[in-house]
Amino acid sequence: MSPPKPRPGAGQGGKRGLKGPAIGSMLLVGLGVTVLLLALFAGRTSPRGWIPQNYTRVAPGTYQAQDPPLRVASRITSRFKTEHRVYTPGGIFLRYHNAVVAILPSGRGSRITVDDPDRGYARYHSSVGGAWGGPGGRASSFRGGGPGEGK
Amino acid sequence: MSTGGGEKKSGKGGVLGCSIIAALILLVVVVPILWSMWSEGLIDGTDESVETAPVFGPRDAGRLVERLSAASAAQGVCYGWVIESGRTRAIPKVTPSYSGTPAPMPTRPSSPAPTETGPSVIEREMIETELEELNDPGVEYGSNLGVGIDPRQRPQQCPKWVVLTADYTYDRTGQYWSNGYLSVDTSSDLDLNRYNLSSVYVDALGQSTRSGPDDDYDNFFGPHAIARLADAISALPLMVAEEGLAPPPPVAPGAEGTAQGAPPGDTLPRSSLARPIFTGVGIVLIAGGVVWIAVAAVRKRRSTTS
Numbered sequence: 001m002s003p004p005k006p007r008p009g010a011g012q013g014g015k016r017g018l019k020g021p022a023i024g025s026m027l028l029v030g031l032g033v034t035v036l037l038l039a040l041f042a043g044r045t046s047p048r049g050w051i052p053q054n055y056t057r058v059a060p061g062t063y064q065a066q067d068p069p070l071r072v073a074s075r076i077t078s079r080f081k082t083e084h085r086v087y088t089p090g091g092i093f094l095r096y097h098n099a100v101v102a103i104l105p106s107g108r109g110s111r112i113t114v115d116d117p118d119r120g121y122a123r124y125h126s127s128v129g130g131a132w133g134g135p136g137g138r139a140s141s142f143r144g145g146g147p148g149e150g151k
Numbered sequence: 152m153s154t155g156g157g158e159k160k161s162g163k164g165g166v167l168g169c170s171i172i173a174a175l176i177l178l179v180v181v182v183p184i185l186w187s188m189w190s191e192g193l194i195d196g197t198d199e200s201v202e203t204a205p206v207f208g209p210r211d212a213g214r215l216v217e218r219l220s221a222a223s224a225a226q227g228v229c230y231g232w233v234i235e236s237g238r239t240r241a242i243p244k245v246t247p248s249y250s251g252t253p254a255p256m257p258t259r260p261s262s263p264a265p266t267e268t269g270p271s272v273i274e275r276e277m278i279e280t281e282l283e284e285l286n287d288p289g290v291e292y293g294s295n296l297g298v299g300i301d302p303r304q305r306p307q308q309c310p311k312w313v314v315l316t317a318d319y320t321y322d323r324t325g326q327y328w329s330n331g332y333l334s335v336d337t338s339s340d341l342d343l344n345r346y347n348l349s350s351v352y353v354d355a356l357g358q359s360t361r362s363g364p365d366d367d368y369d370n371f372f373g374p375h376a377i378a379r380l381a382d383a384i385s386a387l388p389l390m391v392a393e394e395g396l397a398p399p400p401p402v403a404p405g406a407e408g409t410a411q412g413a414p415p416g417d418t419l420p421r422s423s424l425a426r427p428i429f430t431g432v433g434i435v436l437i438a439g440g441v442v443w444i445a446v447a448a449v450r451k452r453r454s455t456t457s
Contacts, residue, residue, distance in 0.1 A: 021447030024168040025440035028175070032436025035179055039429035068393040070386065087382035089222035089389060090403030104406045105392060105399035111406070117419055123405040125413040130210075131378065133419040142211050142378040147201055147236065147319075147327050 046096040047080040048114060055112055063112040069103045072110045076101065086128050093120075093128050100124070168443065175439075179432060201326045205245045206234050206291055206377055212298045213247035215384060219295035222388035226397035228341070229302035229309035231294030232384045237321030237328065238289040245291075247298050270339050278303050281336075289321075312338045313387050317380055319372060331372035333383060341396055 055063035065072045073092040077085070084095040091104040100120020102113045115123060121133055134140050207215060219230040236242070270278065282303055285292050294302045294314075302312035313335065320330040371379050388400040 025444035028440030029437050032433045036433030087386040089400040104402050121419050122412050127403045135416050142381045
């Protein structure tokens with residue numbers, strides 16, 4: 001009785017057949033995990049929990065700092081990168097994905113308010129309107145026609 | 152013969168897999184890069200208007216003048232800006248558009264009253280030289296007194312002044328600012344220079360131009376250069392108050408907790424679709440990888456058992 005002939009595609013051929021898909025699927029999964037992590041976590045930073053731990057609460061959503069506004073803003077922005085920001089003589093406004101932080105002059109120090117984005121936008125519209133949003137959600141201020149920004 | 156057919160089949164599967172991976176990489180990596188290049192104006196040819204467009208348009212210039220005007224009236228200090236944009240063509244002067252009336256408020260007389268001493272002869276000569284440079288092509292300037300007015304041109308009206316100068320290097324090929332430098336000059340009676348003001352100010356704004364791993368690229372010549380420049384100009388009154396040289400400027404409306412409200416339809420931009428789209432792409436890629444290896448394993452098992 002002669003030994004059975006090896007089936008085409010089995011043995012070495014079969015191993016080779018699984019090696020390609022294994023490498024391909026690993027690449028695919030690796031790429032997918034990278035894209036997913038970037039999509040979920042990239043740029044998601046906010047001082048919303050940090051501010052109550054570092055400044056004195058004087059009212060709901062309002063805090064007092066002993067330092068003047070520029071120093072407070074510098075401290076916050078060095079720790080938490082803003083999505084957008086606006087500096088005006090009357091205060092500094094920082095926008096994060098879940099908060100609008102306003103740092104306002106108050107005596108020799110600052111008053112800090114923390115609002116939800118929509119409420120903060122409405123509250124400080126005279127300062128940030130046009131820069132962060134506008135009719136239909138389109139910002140128009142300080143976007144420039146010169147060389148400073150994209151067209 | 153059948154062995155050759157299996158290899159052929161296996162080869163076809165490999166080619167198909169590679170094609171899928173190449174297509175996905177194209178979709179996930181190349182398309183967003185091309186999109187961002189297009190949106191930045193890097194692949195749509197040269198635009199002559201960029202060579203002559205004012206940095207601040209009518210509304211932005213009006214907004215700056217109004218903000219500085221209100222602070223100047225409260226503090227008795229004039230605030231101005233000079234932008235040396237690095238371009239060689241003449242930039243037309245902007246007629247600012249104001250949100251309300253009146254437009255620029257008169258500056259409150261300084262308290263105490265301005266001294267009769269004023270700048271020395273040498274300082275006056277230096278100021279005159281700088282004022283002559285305002286006529287150079289590519290230079291734009293303004294102040295709380297309006298666009299095209301430098302506070303140093305009105306010494307009677309502005310005995311105390313602070314002027315921020317932004318000096319840019321312009322890349323004509325790419326039509327963008329490749330570098331930038333800020334400096335802050337003041338009248339001699341404000342005497343702020345001892346603080347090495349410019350670097351202190353830049354650091355305070357959190358917009359340092361230093362390079363390094365912690366570099367904040369959203370600076371004066373970064374992707375939002377004009378907004379950052381407006382920030383630097385608008386924050387001058389805060390800095391003067393911080394140094395104790397003037398009272399704090401009026402606090403922004405809305406500080407008392409009463410929401411002013413935005414006009415109907417004026418909202419923040421809705422959340423970008425990019426995040427959910429890329430989340431979906433990530434999930435599809437992972438699922439595709441799992442399905443691919445599962446199908447290959449089932450096929451192999453079938454082929455070995457049959």
